[in-house]
């Protein structure tokens with residue numbers, strides 16, 4: 033069996049602790065299933081800055097470009113609040129997304145049955161929730177130029193960011209959303225602010241045209257992004273797949289994640305286009321939670337989102353669908369058994385640390 | 398007593414029905430209290446487009462500029478989905494905001510005790526909620542140039558919007574937030590995406606400097622806007638005043654509004670700077686809900702948000718604090734009596750239409 037090459041970028045805060053559990057899982061899969069994973073390690077974010085003054089080194093970027101998939105922990109923390117903008121921790125993640133052309137960010141918002149009661153929303157509103165946010169990840173206001181601060185004199189500065197979307201970018205991300213919808217409930221809701229933004233007008237136009245040309249079998253709705261945020265809070269189960277731009281996707285997927293009461297549980301996949309010859313696509317997998325510097329190093333972080341991100345990796349990068357299903361089932365089983373890390377602890381359950389949670393999932397796998 | 402000049406712009410959808418209740422209230426106040434309101438009427442949105450091909454006419458803009466305050470209903474509806482971008486219904490509202498320089502949008506998210514059970518959030522999460530979102534309203538991506546769609550040929554177009562903030566704009570909106578915080582719990586949370594946007598970097602810098610220079614007695618926190626969205630869903634009571642830019646404010650205030658379960662109840666005020674000589678400021682008052690074309694004309698719309706917007710008008714434009722308090726108390730009393738329009742109806746309560754709700758509030762006032 034061909035070697036499966038993974039680059040592990042644990043990053044900062046709780047990233048390394050969470051990644052340690054995936055490392056154990058990979059070793060177990062190699063041992064027991066002969067899965068043939070080969071791993072390399074790299075630095076990203078504040079830890080990369082501390083080591084060599086950059087949010088990710090060119091050498092590690094080269095490894096990322098060469099790997100079959102990248103597993104990413106988290107970046108950032110107060111320690112690096114004052115570093116120059118260009119080398120702030122997030123710049124490492126943004127460079128990975130941009131240079132690897134990971135335009136499609138898949139963010140499932142799933143409410144684990146065992147956790148429905150830990151949501152701030154009423155149980156009936158979130159129980160059984162299963163939506164997928166497809167966020168455009170390499171365009172929009174994140175990368176558009178000009179992006180700068182100009183000194184106007186007289187104590188006045190001007191901060192400028194530019195939201196830019198081209199037809200082809202909207203076409204390809206909506207294609208991903210429609211394809212994924214076909215494997216689910218076959219419904220897509222596209223969100224933008226076409227009543228205020230010209231990029232929103234174009235977004236709406238291109239999604240509509242793509243739908244008509246190739247995906248007319250999928251049900252398509254359009255919603256203004258602000259109304260979409262409201263509807264997510266009001267009745268999230270109305271959605272199946274949501275497709276939206278980089279900035280709205282950032283906001284809406286975070287709101288959706290929080291709805292589930294399972295923030296520490298939610299994975300994401302960032303995918304490039306399939307190679308024309310090999311069909312392979314570059315990919316990065318990352319928990320939705322951040323680096324949580326306040327609890328880092330205490331052994332109490334929830335490793336489930338990182339492990340679930342690895343399950344997405346099995347599914348999307350290696351087509352190991354059975355293994356991905358089993359890993360997801362193992363996570364659900366451990367929760368059903370009542371194991372909880374501190375962030376999701378509730379009365380009558382058994383509180384465990386990061387390692388114990390990882391071990392328990394591996395044991396069930 | 399000097400005449401108080403109001404311009405009424407009912408707009409589209411349920412706007413006119415809601416405004417009719419305020420018109421009755423104004424008549425009652427003139428009659429019984431000698432409040433001396435003089436009203437003019439104008440058209441905005443789709444109804445203005447139908448009448449004269451513009452989202453607001455120059456004549457009505459002139460009336461708005463001359464009035465002491467503008468009461469605004471709602472704009473938009475499927476009927477005008479295909480009108481040219483420049484004259485779409487929203488353009489009328491955006492022109493009012495821009496030409497009147499209404500840079501400060503105040504959006505209270507209050508959970509009426511009688512309605513805590515109609516929120517999709519758990520009762521303990523929203524009961525007693527009282528936060529104020531201060532949204533910048535005349536800058537950012539709403540108005541920055543270039544804002545256009547370019548034809549690139551080969552079937553490709555490019556949609557561009559520009560987010561622009563100058564120091565003075567951030568200074569004045571954060572000043573409003575700090576001032577208002579002093580009348581409340583004295584806490585401000587500023588939200589931006591400084592990890593991705595240069596305008597966010599400047600925003601953070603200017604809010605921090607303004608705080609230090611003039612408002613050091615107020616507690617100031619900074620939060621990334623995506624994390625802010627999450628925290629609003631997780632535990633909204635952690636916030637007192639939130640200050641943020643035009644686009645984040647649009648999203649976050651809608652999410653906050655929905656949390657309360659009282660969307661049909663929430664008012665907003667959009668204020669300009671006080672005149673250097675007279676101290677008067679231009680102002681527009683508007684319910685947070687939209688035009689709701691699906692229920693327009695049926696007499697079932699909830700007029701409370703529009704009436705509560707008028708209460709804000711009494712408070713902020715005419716310093717009629719006692720009357721504003723009494724009007725807000727009348728709204729709460731009617732809810733306590735069990736009266737509900739359809740949107741907030743629940744078991745054991747009495748369902749009433751728009752007019753009955755308006756009459757009941759006026760009777761309690």
Ligand SMILES: CC(C)[C@H](C(=O)O)[C@@H](O)C(=O)O
Pocket residue numbers: 122125126282592593623
């Ligand atoms: C860390 C930050 C740059 C990033 C983003 O804004 O995209 C994060 O919030 C996310 O959603 O992945």
Ligand SMILES: CC(C)[C@H](C(=O)O)[C@@H](O)C(=O)O
Pocket residue numbers: 227228258487490491647
């Ligand atoms: C109608 C629309 C232009 C407006 C906005 O986006 O500002 C609305 O959503 C609001 O929040 O007042």
